[in-house]
Amino acid sequence: MTVEDPVCRNTIPLENAHASQEYGGWAYFFCSSRCHADFKLNPERYADARIPAAFSAPGDASHPSRKA
Numbered sequence: 001m002t003v004e005d006p007v008c009r010n011t012i013p014l015e016n017a018h019a020s021q022e023y024g025g026w027a028y029f030f031c032s033s034r035c036h037a038d039f040k041l042n043p044e045r046y047a048d049a050r051i052p053a054a055f056s057a058p059g060d061a062s063h064p065s066r067k068a
């Protein structure tokens, strides 16, 4: 199985993923700690590439089910 690194857009084998991050109910995988760090700095920018259009509704400043 391969996954796409949302930051650099490289396709990497899942077992080679350097890091993973869950965001908005999706799991993201990264080829390097740098990509992971970039994602954490601006997750909405990168997550938008993977979330189906139906979920990317305008006015996403309020996340209704955001729980720490």
Ligand SMILES: [Zn+2]
Binding pocket: 005, 007, 008, 009, 010, 030, 031, 032, 035
């Ligand atoms: Zn990467």
